[in-house]
Amino acid sequence: EPEVTQTPSHQVTQMGQEVILRCVPISNHLYFYWYRQILGQKVEFLVSFYNNEISEKSEIFDDQFSVERPDGSNFTLKIRSTKLEDSAMYFCASSVAGGADSKNIQYFGAGTRLSVL
Amino acid sequence: GEDVEQSLFLSVREGDSSVINCTYTDSSSTYLYWYKQEPGAGLQLLTYIFSNMDMKQDQRLTVLLNKKDKHLSLRIADTQTGDSAIYFCAESGGGFKTIFGAGTRLFVKA
Numbered sequence: 739e740p741e742v743t744q745t746p747s748h749q750v751t752q753m754g755q756e757v758i759l760r761c762v763p764i765s766n767h768l769y770f771y772w773y774r775q776i777l778g779q780k781v782e783f784l785v786s787f788y789n790n791e792i793s794e795k796s797e798i799f800d801d802q803f804s805v806e807r808p809d810g811s812n813f814t815l816k817i818r819s820t821k822l823e824d825s826a827m828y829f830c831a832s833s834v835a836g837g838a839d840s841k842n843i844q845y846f847g848a849g850t851r852l853s854v855l
Numbered sequence: 856g857e858d859v860e861q862s863l864f865l866s867v868r869e870g871d872s873s874v875i876n877c878t879y880t881d882s883s884s885t886y887l888y889w890y891k892q893e894p895g896a897g898l899q900l901l902t903y904i905f906s907n908m909d910m911k912q913d914q915r916l917t918v919l920l921n922k923k924d925k926h927l928s929l930r931i932a933d934t935q936t937g938d939s940a941i942y943f944c945a946e947s948g949g950g951f952k953t954i955f956g957a958g959t960r961l962f963v964k965a
Contacts, residue, residue, distance in 0.1 A: 769951065771952070773953075781898070782955075793951050794950050796952070837951055841886065842886060843903055844900075844953055846899075
């Protein structure tokens with residue numbers, strides 16, 4: 739069964755460093771997403787991406803964050819100058835369709851646990 | 856803004872039915888979902904229901920939707936110890952994002 743894969747499973751970094759979290763969405767999916775889950779809190783939407791551009795982003799997704807689809811298979815989340823409060827589980831997701839009123843069924847990867855020290 | 860609320864804990868005995876409840880605020884919700892998260896794992900899509908449906912059954916899982924009250928429930932029949940996990944209610948329809956509840960931790964006692 740096709741699945742979303744994320745690497746690494748755990749990333750440890752020093753405060754102020756840049757990190758890149760990687761995702762390989764399901765191959766026939768066109769919409770890609772990043773979410774995060776701070777320990778003990780809700781899963782929060784960060785950004786959606788379609789046709790090589792951001793389609794929607796949350797207030798959390800500020801200038802320190804960026805996303806990219808560098809090739810035909812990978813989807814990345816870059817966090818510049820990480821802060822302690824960026825420590826969380828980051829989930830990538832993908833869907834065939836997206837947007838209001840669509841069958842926007844998102845399939846999630848296993849997540850990357852980011853620990854900022 | 857949009858919000859999804861669910862109770863935090865549920866404890867049942869093995870073999871009993873579990874019912875996890877959820878309420879949401881977004882009247883434009885198109886699809887509602889149940890995801891399962893086991894310890895250290897990702898979010899596994901269990902089932903979903905379209906907003907013009909009242910009920911959906913999938914093996915041991917039954918989803919009930921009361922759109923008037925904005926109430927969604929997930930019933931797991933014959934609950935097993937392997938069903939112990941966190942269950943997230945979620946909704947979409949207002950855009951690209953999916954809005955999640957805080958998750959209900961299901962404990963199944965043998």
